Amino acid sequence: YTRLRLILGDQLNENHSWFSETDDRTLYCLFETHSEATYCEHHIQKITGFFLAMRAFADRLRALGHAVYYRTLDETRTDGLETITDCVSQAMQHHGTEVFAYQLPDEWRLDQELKAFSEKVGGVSCDTEHFMSTRNDVADLFRDKQTYLMETFYREMRQRHRVLMDANGEPVTGQWNHDHANRGSLPKEIVFPEPTVFARDATEIVSMIRSHDIPTMGRMADERFTYPVTREECLKALHDFCDNRLQHFGTYQDAMTEADPLLYHANLSFAMNTKLLSPREVIDAAIAAWERDPEQISFNQVEGFVRQIIGWREYMRGVYWAQMPAFETVNSLQHDRALPSWYWTGDTKMNCLRHAINQSLDRAYAHHIQRLMVTGNFALIYGAHPDAVDAWYLGVYIDAIQWVEITNTRGMSQRADGGLIATKPYCSSANYINKMSDYCKNCHYSPTKRTGEKSCPFNSLYWDFLDRHRERFAGNYRMKFMYATWEKKGAEQQAEILERAAWVKAHVEEL
Ligand code: FAD
Ligand code: SF4
Numbered sequence: 468y469t470r471l472r473l474i475l476g477d478q479l480n481e482n483h484s485w486f487s488e489t490d491d492r493t494l495y496c497l498f499e500t501h502s503e504a505t506y507c508e509h510h511i512q513k514i515t516g517f518f519l520a521m522r523a524f525a526d527r528l529r530a531l532g533h534a535v536y537y538r539t540l541d542e543t544r545t546d547g548l549e550t551i552t553d554c555v556s557q558a559m560q561h562h563g564t565e566v567f568a569y570q571l572p573d574e575w576r577l578d579q580e581l582k583a584f585s586e587k588v589g590g591v592s593c594d595t596e597h598f599m600s601t602r603n604d605v606a607d608l609f610r611d612k613q614t615y616l617m618e619t620f621y622r623e624m625r626q627r628h629r630v631l632m633d634a635n636g637e638p639v640t641g642q643w644n645h646d647h648a649n650r651g652s653l654p655k656e657i658v659f660p661e662p663t664v665f666a667r668d669a670t671e672i673v674s675m676i677r678s679h680d681i682p683t684m685g686r687m688a689d690e691r692f693t694y695p696v697t698r699e700e701c702l703k704a705l706h707d708f709c710d711n712r713l714q715h716f717g718t719y720q721d722a723m724t725e726a727d728p729l730l731y732h733a734n735l736s737f738a739m740n741t742k743l744l745s746p747r748e749v750i751d752a753a754i755a756a757w758e759r760d761p762e763q764i765s766f767n768q769v770e771g772f773v774r775q776i777i778g779w780r781e782y783m784r785g786v787y788w789a790q791m792p793a794f795e796t797v798n799s800l801q802h803d804r805a806l807p808s809w810y811w812t813g814d815t816k817m818n819c820l821r822h823a824i825n826q827s828l829d830r831a832y833a834h835h836i837q838r839l840m841v842t843g844n845f846a847l848i849y850g851a852h853p854d855a856v857d858a859w860y861l862g863v864y865i866d867a868i869q870w871v872e873i874t875n876t877r878g879m880s881q882r883a884d885g886g887l888i889a890t891k892p893y894c895s896s897a898n899y900i901n902k903m904s905d906y907c908k909n910c911h912y913s914p915t916k917r918t919g920e921k922s923c924p925f926n927s928l929y930w931d932f933l934d935r936h937r938e939r940f941a942g943n944y945r946m947k948f949m950y951a952t953w954e955k956k957g958a959e960q961q962a963e964i965l966e967r968a969a970w971v972k973a974h975v976e977e978l
């Protein structure tokens with residue numbers, strides 16, 4: 468072989484132009500490394516999922532006629548190779564290849580490592596051909612702006628890619644955004660569709676991971692792994708979503724319930740973040756399902772879904788490249804607390820957190836509102852250090868890769884970016900959680916009480932958060948109403964609430 472092409476664990480796109488023809492000069496390489504398995508404490512299902520998907524991808528490339536050099540974690544460890552570039556150096560020597568090529572990574576960390584290595588060996592890089600925008604589109608669109616408005620970017624993407632647009636270049640319904648129809652709470656009697664699962668025995672990979680003393684978090688019942696890891700499985704999962712859940716996706720996208728972990732969400736983030744599915748084919752499938760059956764799938768469902776993907780997902784990636792590496796250390800609210808230990812056990816009397824955390828530990832999945840308005844909201848109003856919050860989110864979810872994790876966590880959820888992404892912090896009292904879920908009715912705490920032993924901790928912490936950050940937020944036009952409500956409570960009631968918040972913060976491990 469004269470040419471070595473590196474494929475990272477999140478670059479499993481068989482439709483990349485690299486694979487359009489086979490030749491006997493090119494060797495494709497995939498490496499399971501200790502450094503990738505330990506750059507944070509990952510969920511056991513996350514490491515397992517990446518290794519399974521990489522192994523399946525190597526098999527797929529071989530079946531397509533390509534030459535593949537795959538090294539398992541056992542093999543790279545036996546050879547004393549810790550990092551991806553260690554592995555590439557060894558492979559180039561071993562096979563006598565002269566040319567090194569790689570697809571541009573989506574993580575800053577690997578981008579730096581591979582850029583430096585490539586300069587040393589005279590390598591070449593190319594695009595992953597995955598996203599519908601470039602690394603720099605967001606930076607270019609919002610040059611010199613204090614706030615990056617997602618809606619502006621989303622409209623630009625709809626126009627540029629002619630998605631849900633009419634022949635005159637206007638949005639098909641005359642309206643860009645149907646979010647007002649997407650805040651439904653769940654009716655009492657509802658049966659959720661059973662999603663297709665792709666169960667496989669992961670005992671061998673799990674014991675390999677354990678044998679290298681790799682610290683992990685979370686659980687995997689019976690070492691049974693249930694996410695799709697091949698392209699065929701991912702396409703089945705996409706069609707399962709379009710056929711059975713898209714019809715209520717938008718309407719109930721902000722709802723939460725004890726009865727079901729997924730509701731009408733897609734659960735496609737792992738498939739998309741590993742590049743097994745492309746964003747274009749995902750939105751095309753959803754739009755085709757709506758076109759086939761507009762009676763069953765109303766427009767707000769499909770528009771809401773498309774916005775998540777060509778809006779939020781692409782936008783977050785652009786924010787990442789516009790702001791890194793500084794984004795990794797921003798902490799504009801100067802929060803400094805450790806996360807309570809029950810984030811790793813789910814052992815708390817707060818029912819919403821117990822559910823969202825246990826679900827995350829059991830499945831390496833929580834849907835957006837659980838991440839934002841339960842676990843993220845608590846960490847924010849409690850005042851957890853964004854480093855701690857980031858480390859937890861980067862570890863716990865199967866879809867967590869830094870470009871999309873840090874922008875959502877540090878930016879959107881913890882507002883550590885000073886308001887670049889969100890015009891107001893995503894903080895709430897029990898009121899919101901009670902409205903959007905059935906968690907409160909089975910809780911040890913009362914959602915309507917602000918003080919006293921049984922009062923919901925979210926309530927006092929919420930007011931304490933607003934009071935602590937009065938100087939920063941009181942002038943925000945979207946928060947005027949909240950501050951007016953706080954003022955109306957009067958000094959005595961305010962003092963009682965702040966006293967309860969102080970107790971909650973001091974006894975957080977007991978909540
Ligand atoms: P659905 O609700 O069905 O949405 C469909 C798709 O839209 C998702 O698969 C995803 O690709 C995309 N999407 C939706 N919202 C967002 C968003 N805010 N940013 C980017 N893409 C979005 N997403 C990740 O992929 N990786 C992460 O590490 C991650 N960390 C998050 C941390 C926090 C604190 C929050 C609030 C959100 C995070 N998200 C992350 C975004 C979102 O919660 C997940 O993409 C979503 O829950 C994945 O489940 P789903 O496929 O069922 O999504
Ligand atoms: Fe969560 Fe408070 Fe509701 Fe309990 S009462 S479920 S802690 S919001």
